[in-house]
Each structure stands twice: as C-alpha cells, then as structure tokens.
Amino acid sequence: MDISRIREDFPIAERYNYLNSAAIGIIPKSNLEALNKFSQRRILEIPHPDLYHNEYLKLTEETRELFARLIKAEKDEISFQPNTSMGINLIAEMLNWKRGDNVIVTDLGYPSGIYPWLRLKKRGLTTKILKNRDGLIDVSDFEEAIDQNTRVISVSFVSFANGYRHDLEALGKLAKQNNIYLVVDAIQGLGYLDLDVRKCRIDFLTSGNYKWLMAPFGAAEFYCCKKLLEELESPHVGWFSARDPFDLTLSPYKRSRTARMFEPGNPSFLSIFGIRESLKYISRLGMASIRKTIFKLRNTLVEGLQELDTWVPSPNGERHGSAIVFANLPSCVGEKVYAALKKRNIVVSQRSFNGRSGVRIAPSFWNTHEEVEALIDVFRELTSK
Ligand SMILES: Cc1ncc(COP(=O)(O)O)c(C=O)c1O
Structure with missing residues (x-):
C-alpha cells in the first residue's frame, strides 16, 4: 500500500491526527x-x-x-x-x-x-x-x-x-x-x-x-x-x-x-x-491490504500503550480484535487524556468502559505509524507527570 499516494486522497490528514474513524470516517477526495x-x-x-x-x-x-x-x-x-x-x-x-x-x-x-x-x-x-x-x-x-x-x-x-x-x-x-x-x-x-x-x-x-x-x-x-x-x-x-x-x-x-x-x-x-x-x-485498494494496514497500526498502538501500564480491554488478533482500542490511564481521567491529545491536534473519542474513563482510539488504513507514535508520546508525558 503506497501510503503517501493514499494520503493525497485524505487531505484532512494534513491538518489533524485523526484517529477517530469509529465515530465518523473521513471520506476520500475521490468522492467529491x-x-x-x-x-x-x-x-x-x-x-x-x-x-x-x-x-x-x-x-x-x-x-x-x-x-x-x-x-x-x-x-x-x-x-x-x-x-x-x-x-x-x-x-x-x-x-x-x-x-x-x-x-x-x-x-x-x-x-x-x-x-x-x-x-x-x-x-x-x-x-x-x-x-x-x-x-x-x-x-x-x-x-x-x-x-x-x-x-x-x-x-x-x-x-x-x-x-x-x-x-x-x-x-x-x-x-x-x-x-x-x-x-x-x-x-x-x-x-x-x-x-x-x-x-x-x-x-x-x-x-x-x-x-x-x-x-x-x-x-x-x-x-x-x-x-x-x-x-x-x-x-x-x-x-x-x-x-x-x-x-x-x-x-x-x-x-x-x-x-x-x-x-x-x-x-x-x-x-x-x-x-x-x-x-x-x-x-481498488483491496480489503486484505486495508485490514493488514489497520492491524499493524493497532498493534503498534496497543504495544506502545501497554508498555506505559495503560489498561487496554481490547482483544488482540484478528479473531476478536478490530480497529477499535479503548485505553484507560489509571493515573489520569479520560477528560484529561482527551484534552491533552486535543491540544496536539490528535482526535479521538472520550469514552468510559466498565466504569473506567478513558479514550477510544480508532486508526484507519490511511493513518501512519508516526501518528500512532505521536499519540503514545502524549500518554508517555501524562504518565511521567
Ligand atoms: C455499533 C454501532 N451501531 C450503531 C451506531 C449508530 O448508527 P446510526 O447512526 O447509523 O444509527 C453506532 C454509532 O456509533 C455504532 O457504533
């Protein structure tokens, strides 16, 4: 998958680190x-x-x-x-x-x-x-x-x-x-x-x-x-x-x-x-290629978050896993995480899961590993405070 070519179809990606396709997906420019x-x-x-x-x-x-x-x-x-x-x-x-x-x-x-x-x-x-x-x-x-x-x-x-x-x-x-x-x-x-x-x-x-x-x-x-x-x-x-x-x-x-x-x-x-x-x-892109790209991104995301002792009740693997990841930082309420991400132009959804407040993160195939790393960096800063 030629990511730089694909990113041209999603001009929003130039302005935002949008990791929120589970809320509303971005429409490719080719629809215009x-x-x-x-x-x-x-x-x-x-x-x-x-x-x-x-x-x-x-x-x-x-x-x-x-x-x-x-x-x-x-x-x-x-x-x-x-x-x-x-x-x-x-x-x-x-x-x-x-x-x-x-x-x-x-x-x-x-x-x-x-x-x-x-x-x-x-x-x-x-x-x-x-x-x-x-x-x-x-x-x-x-x-x-x-x-x-x-x-x-x-x-x-x-x-x-x-x-x-x-x-x-x-x-x-x-x-x-x-x-x-x-x-x-x-x-x-x-x-x-x-x-x-x-x-x-x-x-x-x-x-x-x-x-x-x-x-x-x-x-x-x-x-x-x-x-x-x-x-x-x-x-x-x-x-x-x-x-x-x-x-x-x-x-x-x-x-x-x-x-x-x-x-x-x-x-x-x-x-x-x-x-x-x-x-x-x-x-045209092929579903298999889309799926593979999304799972690579979500794996990077989950591994990065778990290293920071984040609670991630989202199953790994294709059998029960998906593009959606819930993350709760035990030391930090979801509102604060959401606000810190927003400050860096990173868009996710603020949510609760099983009574714990956190954020829901949902990368799509046009997102990059750098974007996922940028989110993990914010979590890292929040844990080191
Ligand atoms: C699983 C699920 N079902 C239904 C909906 C709502 O869909 P609609 O607005 O098309 O009724 C959502 C929206 O987030 C959803 O996540």
Whole structure:
C-alpha cells in the first residue's frame, strides 16, 4: 500500500491526527467528483424523469449489487434505510412476538442495538443483556443464556466500546441449532473486515455508511435473508415498496418480492452515490491490504500503550480484535487524556468502559505509524507527570 499516494486522497490528514474513524470516517477526495456532480445537477438542472430513471435509480441498483458483494449476499436481499438504528427497529417491529419471548444482547452493543428490544417489554418481550468480562463475551455465554423462548440473538459485529469482534460464524451456528434469528449491526466492521452472511448464517444485518465505509450520512444498508423476505411483511409500506412502484393507480398493494419491500419511498441518493464511490475505492485498494494496514497500526498502538501500564480491554488478533482500542490511564481521567491529545491536534473519542474513563482510539488504513507514535508520546508525558 503506497501510503503517501493514499494520503493525497485524505487531505484532512494534513491538518489533524485523526484517529477517530469509529465515530465518523473521513471520506476520500475521490468522492467529491461524484457528489459534486449529483449536487450540481440537482440544483442547476431540471430533475427530468430521464435523470431520475437513468441515473438515480440505475446507480442505486448498481450500489445495491456492490454492497451485496461486500457481504456475500444477493442484490435482492439489500435495502437502503436511513441509518443502522432503523434496521434494528424494523426487525423489532416486524417479528411476530409471543408473550414470554426473549432476545439476547450484550453490554458491548450500541444503545440502538438494545433500546428497540427493551421497548417491547410492554408486549411481553424480555431482553437478556450479557455482561462482558474484561471486554470479552464468549459463545458459551450465549449458549448458557439461550432457553426455549429465545427468538433472537442481536450483536454488534465489532463493539463500538472496546472493539471486541464477535465470532459470527460460531454465533450463527448456535443460533441455527436453536432456531433463533441472528441479527448483526455491522457498522463498526464493514470496510476493513470480511463478512460472509451465508457462512455466518446471519438472518438480518444493518450497517450505516459513515464510519469505515467512508460515505456521507443518510443511507444505511439493511440485509434480510431471502427465506425471511418471503415469510415476513415490512412494517412500513409506500409507493416505492410496491411490486411496480410506477403503477400509481391505487390498485391493491402488492409488495415487492425483494428487499425493496423495506423501502417505502425514495432513499438518500446522495449518500448512496457516496457509498458507491467508497466501495469502488475499497475494492481498488483491496480489503486484505486495508485490514493488514489497520492491524499493524493497532498493534503498534496497543504495544506502545501497554508498555506505559495503560489498561487496554481490547482483544488482540484478528479473531476478536478490530480497529477499535479503548485505553484507560489509571493515573489520569479520560477528560484529561482527551484534552491533552486535543491540544496536539490528535482526535479521538472520550469514552468510559466498565466504569473506567478513558479514550477510544480508532486508526484507519490511511493513518501512519508516526501518528500512532505521536499519540503514545502524549500518554508517555501524562504518565511521567
Ligand atoms: C455499533 C454501532 N451501531 C450503531 C451506531 C449508530 O448508527 P446510526 O447512526 O447509523 O444509527 C453506532 C454509532 O456509533 C455504532 O457504533
């Protein structure tokens, strides 16, 4: 990977030491042309039907295909939603619950992966929240929690909090053995980690584009496996989700047979065109090369931090590790660490993990070892005070 060439695509890197892609990813400069073209035409040209059909809809379908390839799904299994959170809500709304059913989640999940289930308490659903032990949750923890009323296991592919990566293949196997749906929020892993929905037997997957997939806000992908597309009904309907969206005669509603049934109206074309450019960018660089670069950076980071007796509850290695690292300096609260880093133009997120305050650090493939070393230097200064 030619890092100096790549850095030209991320001009922000000249001004900031940005180690915060787990919060909001930086969009490569190559997106500008496509996004400018979209904005210019939208503002300066008449929105002729040809433009809508030949460009907006055509490119949207191409993007569906590109995203499907990323997770080894089929194009017809992908729909566009406004954000990751909406995907979880769709599932919570559409499954046919019985009083006494339960869902298993973990305390490494994001609030949007938990609130939609908790809200169903009034319909008799119990949410079991598995607690991590020093940042880890094992498949056996899920196995123990499962009972005959468990309907769903819902996890983040990669935890936003400490970067723990679930073994989705093992979870998928366990879920299928017990006739349970597996729901995955993949926003913190897609873009640098491989994911195969078939191999992992994932029933539903939801992922926004604005972090590691480096696209504008406004669109997220929602995958629903083919079999369930046939069995389930979307809780939201509109003209766009109909089998023929352009039949506006108020004939009886027939839903699309594809995942478009989850799209009641026009999606965010701007965000979709952004993700299309970023998916092409990622595929030009190669996912393996992106992943390798990120893991090298995170290893340098973790080794440097651990030499300074920093508490790092983020697993190493590709099996359970990721681009996300939580760091707590026992002698220094997170606010102070965050402020010291900010003073040096180093951008991270201030967070707490298991009651300890610290910072979350998330290098991407366009970051350099010098940038990671600069962060470690600040930790060193703080420990020597
Ligand atoms: C794991 C995880 N899921 C969901 C979200 C929120 O995504 P969205 O804004 O697309 O709903 C975040 C944001 O940080 C996250 O880390």
